[in-house]
Amino acid sequence: MSTTTETEGTGSGTPEPAGPARGTAEAGRRTEPTGRTAGSLGAMTGAELTKLLRRPATWVLVGLWPALQLVFSTVIPFVSYQRGATFEGLPPEAVLASMLPDQLVLNSLSGLPLFGGALLLTLGALLAGSEYGWGTLKTLLGQGPRRLQVLAAQLLALLVVLAVAVLVSFGLTALASGAIAAGESATADWPTVGRLLRGLGGGLLIAATWGSLGLLLGHALRSTALPIALGLVWVLAVENLIVNVAAPLLGAFDTAQAALPGVNAGSLVAALAGDGATLRTPGVAAIVDGAQAAGVLAGFLVLFTVLTALLLTRRDVV
Amino acid sequence: MIAGLTKRYGSRTVVDDLSLTVRRGEVYGFLGPNGAGKTTTLRALLGLVRPTSGTALVLGRPAGAASSGVGALIEGPGFYPYLSGRENLRVLARYAGAPAGRVDTVLRTVDLTDRARDRYSTYSLGMKQRLGVASALLKDPELVVLDEPTNGLDPAGISDMRALLRRLSADGHTVLLSSHLLGEVEQVCDRVAVISSGRLVVESSVGELLGLHRLVIEAEPLDEAAAITTRLLGPERVSVVGGAVHAQAGPEDAARINRALVLADVEVSGLRQEAQTLEAVFLEMTGSELVAAGPDPDGPPAQRTGRLSRRGAER
Ligand SMILES: Nc1ncnc2c1ncn2[C@@H]1O[C@H](COP(=O)(O)OP(=O)(O)OP(=O)(O)O)[C@@H](O)[C@H]1O
Numbered sequence: 001m002s003t004t005t006e007t008e009g010t011g012s013g014t015p016e017p018a019g020p021a022r023g024t025a026e027a028g029r030r031t032e033p034t035g036r037t038a039g040s041l042g043a044m045t046g047a048e049l050t051k052l053l054r055r056p057a058t059w060v061l062v063g064l065w066p067a068l069q070l071v072f073s074t075v076i077p078f079v080s081y082q083r084g085a086t087f088e089g090l091p092p093e094a095v096l097a098s099m100l101p102d103q104l105v106l107n108s109l110s111g112l113p114l115f116g117g118a119l120l121l122t123l124g125a126l127l128a129g130s131e132y133g134w135g136t137l138k139t140l141l142g143q144g145p146r147r148l149q150v151l152a153a154q155l156l157a158l159l160v161v162l163a164v165a166v167l168v169s170f171g172l173t174a175l176a177s178g179a180i181a182a183g184e185s186a187t188a189d190w191p192t193v194g195r196l197l198r199g200l201g202g203g204l205l206i207a208a209t210w211g212s213l214g215l216l217l218g219h220a221l222r223s224t225a226l227p228i229a230l231g232l233v234w235v236l237a238v239e240n241l242i243v244n245v246a247a248p249l250l251g252a253f254d255t256a257q258a259a260l261p262g263v264n265a266g267s268l269v270a271a272l273a274g275d276g277a278t279l280r281t282p283g284v285a286a287i288v289d290g291a292q293a294a295g296v297l298a299g300f301l302v303l304f305t306v307l308t309a310l311l312l313t314r315r316d317v318v
Numbered sequence: 319m320i321a322g323l324t325k326r327y328g329s330r331t332v333v334d335d336l337s338l339t340v341r342r343g344e345v346y347g348f349l350g351p352n353g354a355g356k357t358t359t360l361r362a363l364l365g366l367v368r369p370t371s372g373t374a375l376v377l378g379r380p381a382g383a384a385s386s387g388v389g390a391l392i393e394g395p396g397f398y399p400y401l402s403g404r405e406n407l408r409v410l411a412r413y414a415g416a417p418a419g420r421v422d423t424v425l426r427t428v429d430l431t432d433r434a435r436d437r438y439s440t441y442s443l444g445m446k447q448r449l450g451v452a453s454a455l456l457k458d459p460e461l462v463v464l465d466e467p468t469n470g471l472d473p474a475g476i477s478d479m480r481a482l483l484r485r486l487s488a489d490g491h492t493v494l495l496s497s498h499l500l501g502e503v504e505q506v507c508d509r510v511a512v513i514s515s516g517r518l519v520v521e522s523s524v525g526e527l528l529g530l531h532r533l534v535i536e537a538e539p540l541d542e543a544a545a546i547t548t549r550l551l552g553p554e555r556v557s558v559v560g561g562a563v564h565a566q567a568g569p570e571d572a573a574r575i576n577r578a579l580v581l582a583d584v585e586v587s588g589l590r591q592e593a594q595t596l597e598a599v600f601l602e603m604t605g606s607e608l609v610a611a612g613p614d615p616d617g618p619p620a621q622r623t624g625r626l627s628r629r630g631a632e633r
């Protein structure tokens with residue numbers, strides 16, 4: 001009924017005589033492109049970034065991971081070293097060695113498989129879930145973007161923020177370990193550019209996997225509290241239980257653990273850390289080799305994103 | 319624009335085989351009581367929900383595929399509480415591909431410029447609603463869809479909103495407006511559709527619906543008053559309900575009827591115009607074929623308990 005009826009309206013080829021105001025408005029409108037009018041993906045990503053950056057929660061989460069990372073990988077061992085005590089069974093010299101610049105990659109990323117992952121997953125879940133609670137998703141979609149464009153903008157903005165967080169973690173750790181090396185007159189054996197880049201890339205891959213899982217949970221559950229709770233329990237408890245309790249007991253779990261995102265994140269960090277590294281952070285262990293871990297994580301990243309896309313394009317937004 | 323639209327949530331049919339046409343350039347009122355399916359229909363129109371069956375075409379393109387040229391406020395405003403009003407609109411303008419200058423323009427349009435720097439979470443209900451309307455106008459869209467835009471507005475705000483709707487219409491925009499009050503839309507709309515339980519009750523011009531105005535006459539003796547009124551209006555427009563004569567008559571008839579009654583020595587103790595509540599309209603529409611066929615209702619509306627606010631004539 002519609003197409004035919006519409007041509008009967010005043011919008012048809014022969015405009016009815018109208019007042020000057022109406023005439024100019026319609027003339028102005030006709031110059032608009034006839035297709036979908038929506039912003040570019042760049043503009044949308046910029047909008048998402050604005051939203052993230054203006055949100056206090058982002059700063060808390062993104063600041064907390066590098067800060068905790070620094071505390072656990074450098075500050076606490078350093079205090080213990082200064083007291084001359086053994087730290088986790090290591091003699092003081094070994095403790096010092098573990099904080100020096102050649103361990104930069106490990107010390108910048110070791111929190112990602114566990115608490116770092118939990119914090120970044122929370123960021124993804126907040127980003128996606130609060131759009132439902134505030135009713136802003138319908139407002140956004142009402143402006144004309146495709147749903148996949150909204151998701152792409154969310155994902156890209158999240159990636160930017162995660163990349164910055166990884167960089168900040170490297171930067172803070174580099175400053176601290178450089179200072180320690182100088183203060184203790186130890187050799188500052190900085191990692192090569194190649195290792196550094198692989199470390200940054202691997203860190204971003206892990207962060208993106210967690211972030212996209214948060215995004216998926218936030219969209220799936222249309223809220224923030226439940227996805228965050230589920231995500232935290234999974235990252236901090238369930239994977240640990242599987243690895244430390246179930247896997248040693250049952251063969252099936254032993255095989256299954258190689259497919260867990262946290263285990264692969266831990267294995268990737270272990271691989272990026274290099275051969276000589278002392279792995280003492282919980283969650284960091286070479287259960288699978290580095291290439292496989294990177295492959296599985298990339299697979300998870302794609303899987304989470306595809307699932308989110310399917311969900312978002314199919315669902316009723318109310 | 320909407321043809322055979324049906325939406326089911328589980329086993330509940332919320333919108334049932336609904337067909338409507340909004341013509342370009344008109345202000346179209348979409349009326350129905352709470353839960354009638356107005357919001358659901360508008361969501362389907364925007365592609366926010368997928369219809370179970372049927373189609374909706376917007377500006378000649380399938381709903382959802384083309385949100386171009388459509389600006390909407392659906393079921394209350396949704397904004398980021400930690401951003402200011404202006405920042406919220408900036409974010410949306412980037413999504414809409416609207417030039418940044420539009421933000422200040424629409425803020426001025428809804429009279430929010432002086433509070434634009436405040437956080438959205440500090441806004442009053444009416445300010446939130448106005449920001450919602452502003453966001454619907456960001457793209458300078460050809461079709462503006464507003465779901466109960468006067469929600470939470472004070473009388474001044476409501477009359478501002480009316481003026482805004484008239485201005486939009488004068489500028490060549492098509493406006494689709496939902497409400498549960500006939501009185502709220504009759505002054506601005508060209509045509510209205512009334513739906514109830516997801517079904518179309520009537521789609522007609524406002525002029526036709528205004529024919530449904532009722533004049534309530536309290537007079538003594540009642541029989542004579544009824545007879546005189548019947549002589550003036552015809553039997554199908556007059557009835558006696560609960561000690562008063564009810565006549566289907568607009569304000570233009572009131573004086574004439576009053577004079578006739580007084581000249582016939584009938585004591586008129588009350589003469590008031592009642593706008594029909596939608597519920598009464600529904601009962602009439604569904605109760606008689608005659609009404610569905612034309613503006614002239616057959617007989618009086620049945621007695622009802624007004625769930626929707628009953629409006630005395632104000633005009
Ligand atoms: N997501 C949903 N799931 C199930 N039922 C729904 C959903 N959304 C709406 N409904 C039902 O659809 C019916 C119509 O709702 P709708 O919001 O369209 O009404 P409305 O006409 O906008 O009413 P109001 O005047 O109160 O805004 C209601 O019975 C409501 O319970």
Ligand SMILES: [Mg+2]
Nearest residue numbers: 356357393465
């Ligand atoms: Mg509604």
